[in-house]
Amino acid sequence: MGKILNIGIIGVGTVGISVIKTLEENKEIICARTGVDIRVKKGVVRDLKKPRDLTIPLSTDIEDIINDKEIDVVVELMGGIEAAYEVAKKALTNQKALVTANKAMLAYHRYELQQIAGNAPIGFEASVCGGIPIIKALKDGLSANHILSLSGILNGTSNYILTQMIQNHQDFQSALHLAQKLGYAEADPTLDISGGDAGHKLLILASLAYGIDAKPQDILIEGIESINADDIEFANEFGYAIKLLGIAKKQNNQIELRVHPAMIDKNKMIAKIDGVMNGISVIGDRVGETLYYGAGAGGNATASAVISDLIEIARGKSSLMLGFEKSPQVSLKPKDAMESRYYFRLSVDDKSGVLAQIASILTQNNISIGTLLQKEIKHKNIAKILFSTHTTTERAIKNTIAQLQKLDSIIEKPYIIRIEDE
Structure with a gap:
């Protein structure tokens, strides 16, 4: 075997252990598909005393991986947002490739990492839906x-x-x-x-x-x-x-x-x-x-996605950038301008005139009812009114809920679920 790709894993928990074991157990097929020997050189953990059935060296100091010139790729599996972002920045600044499963960190800092990375590869397949290559x-x-x-x-x-x-x-x-x-x-x-x-x-x-x-x-x-x-x-x-x-x-x-x-x-x-x-x-x-x-989660499914990124880096694919180009x-679109059909659940006093009050508020907000179910809870004198609307805006729904809550006959806050027909 010729080329070696050394990786360091920060956060050797369920996913990290699965990455290590998969690279070991499937080494032959991974080498055959990449022409590269992908090796885990070092891992960083919070607690060295915790038992782990691993042969790789472990440390509690992230700098042991960041400053190791032989490590080509940093795999960030530590979780959290800001601390993980600092690790990612350090890895990229040290000209190391980065593979992360951290969707929370990317949700807040994806564009900043894009700018820092330059030509360094960033793999993040494992950040969304585990083993699905979306x-x-x-x-x-x-x-x-x-x-x-x-x-x-x-x-x-x-x-x-x-x-x-x-x-x-x-x-x-x-x-x-x-x-x-x-x-x-x-x-x-x-x-x-x-x-x-x-x-x-x-x-x-x-x-x-x-x-x-x-x-x-x-x-x-x-x-x-x-x-x-x-x-x-x-x-x-x-x-x-x-x-x-x-x-x-x-x-x-x-x-x-x-x-x-x-x-x-x-x-x-x-x-x-x-x-x-x-x-x-x-x-x-x-x-x-x-x-x-x-499978959207679990050690093996997420590890599969992490290793797919490592394989692309091993192959030298240049397209492994984040791809987050701002347009x-x-x-x-403003939240209030969104349109949908809606389902309503109302708990009201079971007495005459209540339905008319509700209908009046719906009419004021240009909301029309599509389907309706009414249930009585007789021993409590409560009626459950369940209905769907025709298409309306989020703004109209918010206004309607605010007005309904002012009625003395409304027992609980109205609850809605959007109906997706498309």
Whole structure:
């Protein structure tokens, strides 16, 4: 074997260990495909006392990798945002290639890293949807296309929870606890269930597809915490599945970016993606729709994506830059201007005149009802009103909710889910 590519791994946890073991166990086939011997020279960990079945040297000092002139590639798997960004900057400044699985860091600092990198390769396939090669699809396979839209299930934890709620009739907390027990959800699951994790991933994909520079605080992000059995019943009644979707659309020169639960037609392929799996639909102006499906998380799936970047670097591919070229021709569509159909859940006093009050407020905001279900909880004198609207704007919905909350007959804050018909 001729050429050797030495790598250093910062953060030797589940993914890091899987990267090391995969490079060792699949060494023969990787060498055959690259003509390069990819070796892990060193790893950095927080705690040297923690038992690890590894033969590589370990350190607690990041500088041991950054300053090692024999290390060609730094693999950043430490997580977090600002500390990881500092590591990435140091690696690139020291003329080392960078491979990262860190979607949060890229969501905030992707364009800064692009400027720092110069000609140094940056691989980030593992940052979005684990083992699904969606980054390479956007950068290479679909590069002849204008991307009209992309939408997908970008977070396996929330998808697993929703699957349990819909298929096994569990409430949200029970489904969450099961996800934690099985290792699909962290002890603090906030980033997954709030939509934050999916938001980070969507921003990376939108940067590649459209050259839009947006941060998480700039886009609409909602989670799944408030979904209940009433919403699922309505969805089933009218042929919908509920999924947490990341959605990007180009309309003229405006880019619409949003993450939220959505009701989608049960017959759509993406509606059939259950459990911890991820799936992304991309529509190009030449190729039409393509769908990407696979494991979105887990040590082996993420390691597979990390190693695919290492293989490209080993092959000397020059196209491994971030690809985040800002486009002055596009701007972010304002949240209030977004349009959709909506599902409403209202809990109200079960008395005459309430429905008329609600209808009046809807009329004032030019919102019309599409379908309606009404349920009575007799022993509590509460009525549940579940309905969908025709297409309207986010601004009109916000105004409607604010007005509804002022009614004495409204018992709980109105809850909405967007309906995606396209």
